[in-house]
Amino acid sequence: MSVLKLKNTYTKRLEVFQPLDPHGKRVTMYTCGPTVYNFVHIGNLRSFLFADILRRTLERNGYEVRQVMNITDVGHMTEDHLADAGGEDKLAVAARKLGSDPFKVALHFEDAFAHDARAMRLRVYQGGEAGDPALHPRATRHIPEMLHAIQRLIEEGFAYVVDSGEVYYEVSKFPEYGRLSGKVLEDLEAGARVEVRDDKRDPRDFALWKVDAKHLMQWDPHSEKGWDPADYARFRELLPAGVDQRIRAGFPGWHIECSAMSRAHLGHTIDIHTGGEDNIFPHHECEIAQSYGAFKTCVHGPHGAPDEGSQRKTFARYWVHGRFLLVNNRKMSKRDGTFYTAKELLDPRGQGRDDLANELERLGFAGGKVPANVLRFALISNQYTQPMNFSLESLAAARTGVERIQTRFDKLREAVGDGTNPASNLTASGHMIELVNRAEAEFDSALNDNLNTPNAVAAVFKAVGELNTMHLGPAEAREAMRLLDSFDEVLDVLDRTERSGLITREQIQTWLEPATLKQKAVALKHWAETTDREQLWERIEAGQLPDFEETAPVEDMDGAMVELFVAIRQNARMSKDFKVADAVRDELKRRGVALEDTAQGFRWVR
RNA sequence: GGUGGCGUAGCCAAGUGGUUAGGCAACGGUUUGCAAAACCGUCACACGCGGGUUCGACUCCCGCCGCCACCUCCA
Numbered sequence: 003m004s005v006l007k008l009k010n011t012y013t014k015r016l017e018v019f020q021p022l023d024p025h026g027k028r029v030t031m032y033t034c035g036p037t038v039y040n041f042v043h044i045g046n047l048r049s050f051l052f053a054d055i056l057r058r059t060l061e062r063n064g065y066e067v068r069q070v071m072n073i074t075d076v077g078h079m080t081e082d083h084l085a086d087a088g089g090e091d092k093l094a095v096a097a098r099k100l101g102s103d104p105f106k107v108a109l110h111f112e113d114a115f116a117h118d119a120r121a122m123r124l125r126v127y128q129g130g131e132a133g134d135p136a137l138h139p140r141a142t143r144h145i146p147e148m149l150h151a152i153q154r155l156i157e158e159g160f161a162y163v164v165d166s167g168e169v170y171y172e173v174s175k176f177p178e179y180g181r182l183s184g185k186v187l188e189d190l191e192a193g194a195r196v197e198v199r200d201d202k203r204d205p206r207d208f209a210l211w212k213v214d215a216k217h218l219m220q221w222d223p224h225s226e227k228g229w230d231p232a233d234y235a236r237f238r239e240l241l242p243a244g245v246d247q248r249i250r251a252g253f254p255g256w257h258i259e260c261s262a263m264s265r266a267h268l269g270h271t272i273d274i275h276t277g278g279e280d281n282i283f284p285h286h287e288c289e290i291a292q293s294y295g296a297f298k299t300c301v302h303g304p305h306g307a308p309d310e311g312s313q314r315k316t317f318a319r320y321w322v323h324g325r326f327l328l329v330n331n332r333k334m335s336k337r338d339g340t341f342y343t344a345k346e347l348l349d350p351r352g353q354g355r356d357d358l359a360n361e362l363e364r365l366g367f368a369g370g371k372v373p374a375n376v377l378r379f380a381l382i383s384n385q386y387t388q389p390m391n392f393s394l395e396s397l398a399a400a401r402t403g404v405e406r407i408q409t410r411f412d413k414l415r416e417a418v419g420d421g422t423n424p425a426s427n428l429t430a431s432g433h434m435i436e437l438v439n440r441a442e443a444e445f446d447s448a449l450n451d452n453l454n455t456p457n458a459v460a461a462v463f464k465a466v467g468e469l470n471t472m473h474l475g476p477a478e479a480r481e482a483m484r485l486l487d488s489f490d491e492v493l494d495v496l497d498r499t500e501r502s503g504l505i506t507r508e509q510i511q512t513w514l515e516p517a518t519l520k521q522k523a524v525a526l527k528h529w530a531e532t533t534d535r536e537q538l539w540e541r542i543e544a545g546q547l548p549d550f551e552e553t554a555p556v557e558d559m560d561g562a563m564v565e566l567f568v569a570i571r572q573n574a575r576m577s578k579d580f581k582v583a584d585a586v587r588d589e590l591k592r593r594g595v596a597l598e599d600t601a602q603g604f605r606w607v608r
Numbered sequence: 609g610g611u612g613g614c615g616u617a618g619c620c621a622a623g624u625g626g627u628u629a630g631g632c633a634a635c636g637g638u639u640u641g642c643a644a645a646a647c648c649g650u651c652a653c654a655c656g657c658g659g660g661u662u663c664g665a666c667u668c669c670c671g672c673c674g675c676c677a678c679c680u681c682c683a
Contacts, residue, residue: 034683042683049683074681184611185679209681256681278683279612285681325613326677333677383631384621389614389676396620399632406631409645448622456622460630470646580641587643598644605645 004447006063008056008274009387011282011321012182012301016452021065021273022319028066030268031057032318033126034260034277034285035071035138038111041343042118044381044392045327045334049278051378052324052386052453054124056276058492059449069126069137070267073115075108076141076219076254104218105142112140118344121374122381123494139263141254143230145221146237147262148254151296152210153245160295161210164201167250169211174204176291182301182321183283208288209255222251257288264289264318265297275318279325286321293317324386331391347372347397365398368594376401379495383459387452403463404495410466411486412502412607417479426476434478438485441465445489462489499608503561505568506603513569514576564595564606571597572604 006019021029033053036042042050050071060067116138119127131137141148152169155161160175173179180186221228223245229237264272277286293299299317326333329340345352350359350370359370380400384390418426441461448457469482490496571586587597590606598605 036683037681046683052683183678186610280678280682283611283679324683326683328676331614331676333682388621391620393620395632399620402633403631413645454622456620456630460622463630467647575641578641584642596644599640600645607645 004443004450006059006450007452008320008322009452011323012318014184017320019060019320022271022316027064028068029060029274030272031060031067031069031274031276032260032264032268032272033069033071034275034281035073036115037074038108038115039075040111041345042115043334043341043343044347044377045278047118047122047344047377048327048381048386048390049276049324050119050124051122051381053276054122054126055382055386055449055453055455055492056274056322057125058494059453062446062449062492068268069131070264071124071126071138072260072263073112073138073140074256074259075105075112076259108142114345118348121348122344122378123374136267139267141259141263142219143233144259144263144266145229145254146233146240147266148258149211149223149237149245150240151258151262151265151292152249152254153241154296155210155292156246158295160291162203163246163248166201167211167213167248167252168201168209169246169249170202170207171210171288171291171295172203173206173208173291176294178294178301179206179287179291182287182290185283185287208257208284210258210292211249211252212255213250213252217253219253220251221253223249224251227251257285258292260285261289261292261296265293270297270299271316272318274320274322276322276324279323282321282323290317325389327381327390327392329392342392344377347377348374361394362397365394367398367401372397373401373404375495375497376404379404379493382455382493385452385454385456403459407462407466407486408496409607410469411483411490411496413605414469414474414479414483414486416502416504416605417474418476418483423476426480428475428477430477430481434472434474434481437465437468438481441485442488445492449492458492462486462493465489500561501608502606503564504600504603504605505565508603509565510569510572510603513565514573564590564597567595568597568604568606 007016008019009015010017021027023029031053033050035050036046053069053071057067057069116127116132120132125131126137135143152161155171156163156169161169161171163169219228223237224247226234228251264275275286275289290299290301294314294317297317298314300312300314301317301321328334329342330338332338332340334341342358343353346355346358347362348371350356350362361370362372363370376397377400380392380397381390383400383403441464444461444464445458448454448461451457465485472478474482486496567586567590571583574580574582574586590597594608596607598607
């Protein structure tokens, strides 16, 4: 198997991945998560999805991954912010109605994010991980850890308290500041974009603790005011002597949360730290500086190995950053109408975006909605190291691409059957084994090459194309299915519900016997509810269409009902009444079921 | 101004000093009662422009042109 290599932002090099774990098994990963004062947009999603692909690739390589994705819910909300939250957005308005309790608003958006994250199949929100608060730590619940770190920074001489009661990190005390981002301190100083404050010793110094009466979340480090009781108890335990008396009630600066939470939940050293490219500076640069000062860490050398002779331990061994998603080759912009939240694409009409829904329908999206697996596929099919140019057309391309893989998957499942066929226990042909092995190797080497998802996807399409030219028995299909399952452990774009079925010609022949068909029909719920069954049957025999609205509402189409429709249609086909036959197929289509004639019989797909 | 990056056929997008990326779209064909799905073929001797190095460059070097991002508590 190929070896996983990752581009480390810190060294600017492609490095072979080696975990810190001496047994080479466990990997810790910290992903900078969402700020929950708004709905996540597809740019956020791309960033989280690349982290998800990285995590799954690690797992594919046999590692046990512990991934933490923080929730930034702290401190920066003001009354103005609430009043301005999202303009016309219905859910934002609903959030505002929650009142001026910023914790409730943050929770509301966090729930919304968790919903999107599950829809996008982020593994860190699947299964038991979804409900584990240690994997989704909230900044507001880690104030003790942050104050602890701040106090350490003051005591170690890396931070200072100013008259206002705020605390700043003194950048000049950390010579490595700027090394991750390649920034030159002198240039930063020259830039006029750093917040100008008279009480800062240096304009580049950044805030660890802020004081601003306008902000809605406030903690008093010298009393219980503003605290969650449990957090306050932990704070007293962590800092029995309290913090520097000059620090006033306020809230933590943005950067300190990740230093504090990664340490709290993943320990002193983490293997991989991920984020968007905008996190490189200043956020991650500041994290490195903070952890260096507070926890005596470092980030030296390739593979995160400390310099020779250093007593310090590494903070993050690999820094991996995803590039931005662009729309029309520009950064997303609300003004240009190129800003899409996940919710808007998944359910435009539900978000009041009828215009978007109509556009999507024009591009062939049923109901004007983008299926979540299509959005996922679109956002992972470009390499994370390149800016991705997103468009609705790219979504349409993703849809047909996913459908191609899905169709092969469905057909394989049909071919495998329920396992009762003794032929399925046979050994697959050498040709098939070879195909599977080669495809797996191609997929692996693409992913392991710094998560080259375009090549990984190409390997999938290549395999699908080859499988499409082959006639597969149960044993062959079983192996092929295993291959697609294996791909999908990483890509996770397939619909695994029983969404298709195969009806053989022999079966239909039996059902076309009036007695059998009637028996079958009686067994069907909706048919049974029809008052005049005899009359209905007579109409079918006469080649007339039954009242579909009565017999089969869209939401109740199941396999049995489809079979009945197919029988009716076949009845018409046998008597060359293609008008009726096509009408039945159209009716099925309207109910979301596509019907295909195959050599063996009839295949339906929901 | 500083830093990093990008320009590949209609669109998206890999990759490489000399031999197929892949997907989507379009068109033609096979198949079908018609479809669908699938297959085959075409579009594709594509690599922003101009020089240079080389037996040979899309790939390396130099210079242009165009575009983008970061330097703002934006993934």
